[in-house]
Amino acid sequence: DQQVKQNSPSLSVQEGRISILNCDYTNSMFDYFLWYKKYPAEGPTFLISISSIKDKNEDGRFTVFLNKSAKHLSLHIVPSQPGDSAVYFCAASEGGQFYFGTGTSLTVIP
Amino acid sequence: EAGVAQSPRYKIIEKRQSVAFWCNPISGHATLYWYQQILGQGPKLLIQFQNNGVVDDSQLPKDRFSAERLKGVDSTLKIQPAKLEDSAVYLCASSLGTSGSWETQYFGPGTRLLVL
Numbered sequence: 001d002q003q004v005k006q007n008s009p010s011l012s013v014q015e016g017r018i019s020i021l022n023c024d025y026t027n028s029m030f031d032y033f034l035w036y037k038k039y040p041a042e043g044p045t046f047l048i049s050i051s052s053i054k055d056k057n058e059d060g061r062f063t064v065f066l067n068k069s070a071k072h073l074s075l076h077i078v079p080s081q082p083g084d085s086a087v088y089f090c091a092a093s094e095g096g097q098f099y100f101g102t103g104t105s106l107t108v109i110p
Numbered sequence: 111e112a113g114v115a116q117s118p119r120y121k122i123i124e125k126r127q128s129v130a131f132w133c134n135p136i137s138g139h140a141t142l143y144w145y146q147q148i149l150g151q152g153p154k155l156l157i158q159f160q161n162n163g164v165v166d167d168s169q170l171p172k173d174r175f176s177a178e179r180l181k182g183v184d185s186t187l188k189i190q191p192a193k194l195e196d197s198a199v200y201l202c203a204s205s206l207g208t209s210g211s212w213e214t215q216y217f218g219p220g221t222r223l224l225v226l
Contacts, residue, residue: 004152032212043114043201043217044153051212089152096141096205096213097166100152 003027004092006101014109019077021104023090026071030092030099035064035075038087038103047088048075080108112136114218116202122224128190131221135183135204141165143215144177144187145201153201159185160207192225199223 005024013019021035031052036044050057050064050073057064063076073092077084087103115134123129135142140161145153156175158165162182170177174193179185189196199222203215 006152034214036217041219041222043116043203043219046214046216049212049214091152091215093213096207097158098143098155098215100145100154102150102152 002102003030004090004099004101006088006090006104008104009102010105010107012107012109013080015082016079019075019080019084019106019108021075021077021088021090021106023073023075023101024071025073025092025099027092027094027099028068028071029094031095032093033064033066033073034091034093034098035062036089036091036100037084038089044089077106080106082108082110084108114202114204114216116200116218116221118221119219120222120224122226123192124226125194126191128188129192129223130189131187131200131202131223133185133187133202133218135185135202136216139204139206139216140182141205141207141213142179142185143203143205144185145203147199147201147220149198156187189223192223194225197223197225 034049035047038044090101142159144156147153157167159179177187199220201220202218205213
């Protein structure tokens, strides 16, 4: 049973525009959420996180939003850059146990 | 600060052979994870260590997979015998392991295994 879902396998965005990646989860006990970025032939790289006591966390061009009532998480990248092209995984944690989504492949078109 | 190291980066074996992967976590990280990532899917946890003790191995196929972290630092993951469906990327990750929650995992580059 997939507890963390990324329903869009791919997304294409023009350079300079906003990229919005979405993630849904089913377990209301998750208390920590993370986004990872993965380039081909490399391991996932930590990008940004948010705890369940917040609804927004911002780090430069990256902002993560958490809607606990909807069990929905999103990552906004603005402005998008060609170097942002990668696969993005969301992850959720309960007591240190992590569950990952299937990933969204983002392509930023120059 | 050095990241999580893994070796080998690639491995090709025939089914029924055995294979071992090695992971060296970030210095000072108490928690170590092994994940299996099949093409097109997200990472799936195989086993989690806290120091040299196993925290969770519920999804480890114990009839063929084994893992150890004898001194609470390096870890090895072994598959014996390998099956075709074991073809995947095996990711090692580590975290400080101080709080249980709100931990951030840091991943190694992975070992890409192909079983023929």
